[in-house]
Amino acid sequence: MPNSLAFLTLLLVVPASIVAFSKLPPGRAVLVLLFGSTLFLPELVDFDAPLVPPLQKASLPALCMLIGLLVRGRDRLKQARLGRGIDLLMIASVLQSFGTVLTNEDPLRYGRTSLSGHAPTDVLSFGIQVILNSLIQFTLGRVLFRTAEDAKDLLRAFVLGSLIYVPFILIELRLSPQFHYWIYGFHQHSFSQVHRAGGYRPMVFMHHGLALALFICVGAVAAWAYVRMRLRLFGWAPNRIAWILTVTLVIVNSLGALIYGLVLIPLIKFLKPRTLMKVAVAIAIAVAVYPVLRQTAFFPDEWLVEQAMRIDDDRASSLYFRFSNEDRLLEKALQRPAFGWGGYNRGHVYDPEGFDLSVTDGYWIIVMSGDGIVGLVIAFGLLLLPIFNAFRQFKRVPQPDQPLLVGVALVAAVQALDLLPNGMFNMLPMFVSGALMGLSQGMTQAVRKTRDTRELLRRWLLASQGIGVGSTFPDAPHVRADAATRRG
Numbered sequence: 001m002p003n004s005l006a007f008l009t010l011l012l013v014v015p016a017s018i019v020a021f022s023k024l025p026p027g028r029a030v031l032v033l034l035f036g037s038t039l040f041l042p043e044l045v046d047f048d049a050p051l052v053p054p055l056q057k058a059s060l061p062a063l064c065m066l067i068g069l070l071v072r073g074r075d076r077l078k079q080a081r082l083g084r085g086i087d088l089l090m091i092a093s094v095l096q097s098f099g100t101v102l103t104n105e106d107p108l109r110y111g112r113t114s115l116s117g118h119a120p121t122d123v124l125s126f127g128i129q130v131i132l133n134s135l136i137q138f139t140l141g142r143v144l145f146r147t148a149e150d151a152k153d154l155l156r157a158f159v160l161g162s163l164i165y166v167p168f169i170l171i172e173l174r175l176s177p178q179f180h181y182w183i184y185g186f187h188q189h190s191f192s193q194v195h196r197a198g199g200y201r202p203m204v205f206m207h208h209g210l211a212l213a214l215f216i217c218v219g220a221v222a223a224w225a226y227v228r229m230r231l232r233l234f235g236w237a238p239n240r241i242a243w244i245l246t247v248t249l250v251i252v253n254s255l256g257a258l259i260y261g262l263v264l265i266p267l268i269k270f271l272k273p274r275t276l277m278k279v280a281v282a283i284a285i286a287v288a289v290y291p292v293l294r295q296t297a298f299f300p301d302e303w304l305v306e307q308a309m310r311i312d313d314d315r316a317s318s319l320y321f322r323f324s325n326e327d328r329l330l331e332k333a334l335q336r337p338a339f340g341w342g343g344y345n346r347g348h349v350y351d352p353e354g355f356d357l358s359v360t361d362g363y364w365i366i367v368m369s370g371d372g373i374v375g376l377v378i379a380f381g382l383l384l385l386p387i388f389n390a391f392r393q394f395k396r397v398p399q400p401d402q403p404l405l406v407g408v409a410l411v412a413a414v415q416a417l418d419l420l421p422n423g424m425f426n427m428l429p430m431f432v433s434g435a436l437m438g439l440s441q442g443m444t445q446a447v448r449k450t451r452d453t454r455e456l457l458r459r460w461l462l463a464s465q466g467i468g469v470g471s472t473f474p475d476a477p478h479v480r481a482d483a484a485t486r487r488g
Contacts, residue, residue: 003185006042010060013037017064026073027144030065031157034137037061038215038426039161043180043188043207053125058427059132066136073144080143086385086437087142090135093378096339097126100371104342111354115346122343137427138382141434146442151404152231154435155222158411159233162219162245165204165212169248172202179204196253211425213254214418217261218411220245224268225407255315256421260414268410273402276410277391283413284387290420291364291376294330322421325359333369340372363419383416383429386437396444405439412436 013033020029037057046054053059069077101118108115145154168179177200180188189208194201201209223242226233233241249261267279293299301323308316328349333340341347347369348358360366367376390409397405415429424430 001186002042002045006045006184006186007047009184010041010045010047010057013041013061013064017061017068021068021072026069026076027150028153029068029072030140030144031153033061033065034140034428034431035157035161038206038428039165040205042184042205044186045184053129053132055132058137059129062132062136062140062427065140069140069143076143076146079146080438080441082139082143086382086389089378089381089385090138093130093135093375093382094127096371096374096378097123097130099339099374100342101126103336103339104346108346110350111352113350113354113356115344118342118344126343134379134382134427134430137431138434141431141436142438145435145438147439148398148401148404148443150435150442151401151408151439154432155225155404155407155411156233158215158219158222159226159241159245162216162223162248163241165216166244166248168204169202169212169216169252172204173200173251176200177203177209199253201253207425208422209252210254210256210418210422213249213252213257214260214415214422214425215428216245216249216252217257218414220249220261221264221268221410221414222407224265225403225410228268229403255311256418260417264410264414268407273406274394276406277394280387280406280409280413281391283417284384287413287416287420288380288384291368294326295334321359322361326362326365329358329360329365329369333365333372336372338372338374340368340370340375342370346370361423362421363424366423380416383412383419383433386433386440387412387416390436390440393440393444397440398443401443405436405443408432408436408439 016036017029017033020032023029024032041057041061043057046056047060048054055063101120101123105117105119107117145151172178177187177191177194180186180203183205188205189203194203194209196209201213203209203212206212206215220242223233223238223245226238227242230238232238246261246265249258264279267276271279305316305320305323308319329347332349333347345356345358348356348360350356360369364376364380367379371379387409390405394402394405412429412432415432419429
């Protein structure tokens with residue numbers, strides 16, 4: 001049961017937002033609020049108002065940041081030119097709720113379990129939920145992160161957040177995950193899932209140990225990106241910080257995040273930025289193809305379980321359990337493929353007595369069950385299209401800034417990849433994808449502005465010498481002759 005401090009801490013987001021936006025540039029204010037809330041606010045605590053989704057750890061800071069953007073960042077909103085391209089997917093994600101509600105008005109009954117149908121008022125609730133829990137974060141990233149300095153700030157935020165968590169992690173490795181209980185009065189997740197490899201899997205103030213491990217993995221990837229760029233981090237040599245976070249990634253007892261790190265870190269160390277961008281695209285393609293392959297006999301689920309058994313029986317059992325649940329959920333989801341089964345656990349699988357047999361792990365199958373293929377395409381379109389756009393615009397980004405764009409693209413790719421086996425524990429994936437879209441647009445616009453400025457300067461110089469704009473300057477022989485005549 002949450003204590004009063006849990007609700008008070010959540011409420012403090014409001015004055016903290018006012019202070020952040022009054023003292024910092026909008027982009028850095030968003031980083032402070034977004035990462036601060038992700039790292040330290042309580043899980044499973046909310047303020048429940050009628051007709052709207054509960055305001056909790058993700059949605060309340062999002063609402064405050066949106067207000068801050070409207071007050072302090074209106075010029076950035078104009079520069080971003082919202083309402084075109086990928087922004088149409090954001091509009092579609094809100095409209096999609098109409099399809100889900102209208103196709104799920106029928107009540108369902110499984111044995112003793114009754115599930116109500118959706119009422120027309122649920123359209124409003126679903127739309128607000130999508131806006132608060134994903135679209136605001138995506139928009140904040142797309143609007144406020146558009147330059148090389150913005151990219152540096154974003155990568156530094158992951159590194160700093162990971163470093164701040166290191167002492168908490170070391171304590172929970174020794175004493176078990178207790179900080180959330182000590183501060184807020186309850187455990188945020190089942191304690192049965194914290195035991196791994198003869199030790200504990202830390203959670204600190206995050207929803208699950210898997211969420212923490214992914215965050216540390218991203219922090220390590222960002223730190224190694226700084227090593228590759230030979231930039232200092234907080235006045236320190238980046239190598240030391242990168243190794244600290246890499247060792248921390250090893251000891252948090254999450255095989256998936258460790259594999260991500262062991263694959264990406266050497267690639268960052270040795271491959272060229274252009275090749276690394278292709279790696280990010282390859283990951284994005286794999287994420288896009290996975291839901292399609294899971295519906296065919298070509299997916300090697302049995303082979304993957306066999307490989308996991310060579311590492312650890314418990315991990316193999318966990319993987320087999322995930323695949324089995326996905327198969328059951330996918331079979332039911334395809335009964336209403338377009339817009340899914342909606343909320344209230346209507347997409348779950350029940351036995352004849354009404355017992356819920358489903359355990360929903362992967363974000364992709366959660367979206368597929370609730371929102372159908374349409375919702376799945378929209379959600380992963382927002383996550384993956386920025387990676388493809390960054391690849392398309394890569395050559396137009398100034399060469400010194402290309403490693404920064406690649407670093408953010410790799411972060412976006414690994415976060416999207418983790419949404420196949422795991423849920424979306426926080427809104428950082430949507431935020432990073434939005435930031436990647438903004439960076440790939442803003443960095444190329446800066447190049448165009450520089451070229452336009454040079455062209456205007458060239459035209460002015462030519463005009464000042466009485467030379468036609470179409471002439472080449474100063475290499476044309478007739479230009480040198482005319483200039484010599486005037487000097488004579």
